[in-house]
Amino acid sequence: MNLTVAQDFHFKSSIEKVWSALTDSNTLAKWIMENNFQPIVGHKCQFRNDEWNLVVDCEVLVVDEPYKLSYTWVGGPINTIVTWTLKHEDGTTNLHLEQTGFEKEDQAFHGAKHGWVKMAGDLEKVLAEQ
Amino acid sequence: MNGTRDVYDAIADPTRRKLLRLLADAEELPLNKLTVHFQMGRTAVSKHLTILKDAGLVTHRKVGRETRYRLNAAPLMEIEDWVSFYKKFWNERMLLLNQILQEEQE
Numbered sequence: 654m655n656l657t658v659a660q661d662f663h664f665k666s667s668i669e670k671v672w673s674a675l676t677d678s679n680t681l682a683k684w685i686m687e688n689n690f691q692p693i694v695g696h697k698c699q700f701r702n703d704e705w706n707l708v709v710d711c712e713v714l715v716v717d718e719p720y721k722l723s724y725t726w727v728g729g730p731i732n733t734i735v736t737w738t739l740k741h742e743d744g745t746t747n748l749h750l751e752q753t754g755f756e757k758e759d760q761a762f763h764g765a766k767h768g769w770v771k772m773a774g775d776l777e778k779v780l781a782e783q
Numbered sequence: 784m785n786g787t788r789d790v791y792d793a794i795a796d797p798t799r800r801k802l803l804r805l806l807a808d809a810e811e812l813p814l815n816k817l818t819v820h821f822q823m824g825r826t827a828v829s830k831h832l833t834i835l836k837d838a839g840l841v842t843h844r845k846v847g848r849e850t851r852y853r854l855n856a857a858p859l860m861e862i863e864d865w866v867s868f869y870k871k872f873w874n875e876r877m878l879l880l881n882q883i884l885q886e887e888q889e
Contacts, residue, residue, distance in 0.1 A: 658869045662877050666884040674880055684879035732795075752869055 658752040668741040671748055672719035675737055692716045726752065790858045793838035798823070799831050803840060806854035813849045 664671055674680045676692040686700040686707070694716050700709040707728060714734065715723035723736040733754040740747045794800055798821065805817060814832070818825045832852055835841040839858045843850050 658866055658873065660870065660873060660877075662881075664881065664884050666888065670884060670887060674883060680883060683883055684876050750873055752873070754865070 657754070658750070660750045662748045662750070664746045664748065665744065666746055668719045668739050668746045671739055671746045672722075675722055675739075675748075676716075676718075692718070692722065788834060788837035788839075790838050790840065790862065793834055793840055794862070796831065796834075798828075799835055802828070802831055802835060803854060806841065806852060807856070811844075811851040811853040813846075813851050817852065 674684070676690070678688055678690050681688050681690055681700075686702045686709070688700040688711075689698045690696075690700070690711065690713075691698065692713065694713050696713045698711050698713075700711065701707065709726055709728035711724045711726060713722075713724045715721055715736070719739055721736070721738050723734060726733045726735045733752050736751045736753075738749040738751075740749075794803065801820065802817060805820060806812060809816075814825055814829060817832070818828045821828055832841055832843075836843065840855055841852050842855050843852050845851075
């Protein structure tokens with residue numbers, strides 16, 4: 654069973670530019686969701702999209718500029734950790750994403766599973782329309 | 784879903800995830816073969832197996848005096864749905880990020 658989402662992405666931009674896009678609240682709002690994120694270990698924040706009725710609670714775990722960023726990502730019944738690893742090589746910035754789930758037993762697990770599934774369906778629709 | 788317990792709840796615990804991995808590698812296993820992999824005793828392992836059974840993730844049958852346990856992976860499909868949801872979610876987000884970075888380049 655696969656409880657990790659692992660994906661690699663490649664960008665022509667400098668590692669600093671990619672880092673900035675991952676950590677700057679205004680930029681994050683453009684490509685993930687509205688948020689009050691700050692790249693400070695221990696900072697607690699939320700990503701939210703009212704249209705999708707989606708709220709994700711985060712706590713920043715690792716800030717190693719510009720190489721590694723990690724935060725909890727808790728939305729609906731699922732408790733996960735999102736970790737970004739950056740590496741610049743031959744003019745390309747490699748961005749590795751790992752999202753691992755179910756590492757903690759937490760009251761979030763007992764919550765609204767059905768709400769989450771419905772939200773996922775709505776989000777799929779929104780993404781399909783884009 | 785035939786289980787009475789939430790699948791997420793059942794796999795939220797590392798002991799139970801390890802039990803599922805052990806059962807995934809074998810066709811079926813009795814309690815004592817499972818217990819040797821843990822620090823805890825057979826009663827504690829048995830309690831975790833009951834939670835997995837309630838979630839429909841494990842089935843069991845009696846063979847003589849022994850109870851043998853077997854993985855039933857079907858409820859894990861729900862988890863697979865979660866994984867594929869996030870794969871798609873991040874791929875879509877990355878397209879937007881790529882656009883933003885390219886605009887900065889220009």
